[in-house]
Amino acid sequence: MEKFKKGDMFQIQCYKHDGKVHRSWDEAVLLDIKEDYMVFGNERTMVIEAHGNTWRTKEPAILYFFKDRWYNIIVQLKKDGITYYCNIASPYIIEDGVIKYIDYDLDLRIFPNGSFKILDRQEYKFHKKKMNYSTELDIAVRSALSELITSYQNGASMFDLNINLKYEEEYKRLRKK
Numbered sequence: 759m760e761k762f763k764k765g766d767m768f769q770i771q772c773y774k775h776d777g778k779v780h781r782s783w784d785e786a787v788l789l790d791i792k793e794d795y796m797v798f799g800n801e802r803t804m805v806i807e808a809h810g811n812t813w814r815t816k817e818p819a820i821l822y823f824f825k826d827r828w829y830n831i832i833v834q835l836k837k838d839g840i841t842y843y844c845n846i847a848s849p850y851i852i853e854d855g856v857i858k859y860i861d862y863d864l865d866l867r868i869f870p871n872g873s874f875k876i877l878d879r880q881e882y883k884f885h886k887k888k889m890n891y892s893t894e895l896d897i898a899v900r901s902a903l904s905e906l907i908t909s910y911q912n913g914a915s916m917f918d919l920n921i922n923l924k925y926e927e928e929y930k931r932l933r934k935k
Contacts, residue, residue, distance in 0.1 A: 762852075764788055765932045768798065770821075770857045772847070775889040780861055782806045786821060789928050795824040796850075798857070799929030820925045822916050823850040823857055828902030829866075830859065833922045839870025840919060842910070846882075846902050862891075862899045866906055868917070874910065876903065 770783040783805050786798035801818040820833040830850065832843040844866040850859045863882035868874040886896060910917050 762788055762791060762796075764790070764928075765935065768852070768855055768857050771859075772845075773858065773860045775860055775862070775885065775891065775895075778808065780808050783815075786857060787929055787932055789820070789925050789932070794826060795822055797822055797925055799925060799932075801929070801933075818926050818929065820922050820929070823859070825849055827905070828862075828898050829906050831906075831916050833916070833925075835922070835926055836870070840922065841870060842866075842868035842917060844868070844906050844910075846899050846906070862895075864899060864903055866903065866910075868910060874907070 766788040768786045768788065770786050771779055772781045774780045783800065783803050785800045785803040787800065788796065789799050790797040798821040799819065800815065800821070802814050802816070804812055804814055806812050817837070818835045820835070822831040822833075824830065826849055828846060828848060830845050830847050832845070834841040834843060845859075846862045846864040846866075848860040848862070850857050852858070863878045863885055865877040866874055867877055882899070885891070891899075915921050
């Protein structure tokens with residue numbers, strides 16, 4: 759079992775169900791280790807798409823990766839307020855300094871005004887058929903989306919403004935080192 763500590767640097771690789779890399783990020787700094795999840799931060803990190811296009815994120819982000827939950831949460835600290843981009847995805851693993859997970863298309867976007875929208879239903883439907891998702895996987899994905907919405911509505915800590923601002927300060931502190 760690898761031992762991780764605050765300030766450790768990682769890369770992120772997002773895969774699709776067929777095993778192909780979908781997208782990768784060149785930086786994630788470890789901010790906190792909880793029993794069931796890890797928290798990372800990044801800002802202006804390079805993103806590489808599967809087809810080779812690259813771009814940089816625009817704002818600081820706090821990232822929550824869960825050991826046993828079928829989603830991850832990206833807190834985008836934008837000038838006009840916080841937006842949460844939540845990916846329905848497999849629980850993460852870490853191998854050789856890389857956080858890895860499988861993306862299952864469905865996303866939940868939560869806007870600064872508190873409203874939310876489920877994204878990419880058609881993409882999920884298409885990939886479910888194309889990649890032959892099992893009934894068990896479909897149930898896990900749909901359950902994760904429901905659990906995620908409930909967590910948001912119940913005020914889970916990942917959606918707490920003050921907690922995320924503290925993580926942003928920790929990220930900035932660690933980056934100066």
